[in-house]
Amino acid sequence: MSSGAAELIAGAAGSRVKASCVCACGSLDVVARAMCPRCLARQHHDKEYFGGYREQVLARDGWICQGCFYRPSQQDRDFIVVHHRVPGLSRPELMISLCAACHAIVERLHVLRSWLPPQLVILWREQHPDAAYQLQFDLGGNGGRDFNPRVVEIDL
Numbered sequence: 001m002s003s004g005a006a007e008l009i010a011g012a013a014g015s016r017v018k019a020s021c022v023c024a025c026g027s028l029d030v031v032a033r034a035m036c037p038r039c040l041a042r043q044h045h046d047k048e049y050f051g052g053y054r055e056q057v058l059a060r061d062g063w064i065c066q067g068c069f070y071r072p073s074q075q076d077r078d079f080i081v082v083h084h085r086v087p088g089l090s091r092p093e094l095m096i097s098l099c100a101a102c103h104a105i106v107e108r109l110h111v112l113r114s115w116l117p118p119q120l121v122i123l124w125r126e127q128h129p130d131a132a133y134q135l136q137f138d139l140g141g142n143g144g145r146d147f148n149p150r151v152v153e154i155d156l
Helices: 037-050 054-060 074-079 100-108 118-127
Strands: 007-010 016-019 080-084 095-099
Touching: 037 054, 054 080, 054 095, 074 080, 080 100, 095 100, 100 118
Parallel strands: none
Antiparallel strands: 007 016, 080 095
């Protein structure tokens, strides 16, 4: 949008609406700081729980799950979340993008009894250091194509 000037944008049912302020997501429902309620809440959540690094981590990882390599479409990007590898420590190098399914496996699975990609096993073991787990063998013969070399064990 041009600075200081109102422009015509598409409204409901193909009508044209004059808007001087539109949220970056395209919403006309602007409440504060030139953002819609959803974007404003997301920004507050980012600062509160991710030290303001959430968007930076998602951009670094290309909005791709680093566990299963799921790449969502633009409208499904809410399925990619940022995982703290060290709980409570918000540093970009200690955070990673995961899809909701991989994040649930890493956070909520108490025992590993089935095969998981090696990077998910590493992330799971970081969250459950004392839990028992079954050794992982790749019997599918994919030659390690599911391995993500960016996910390595961290030493604190």
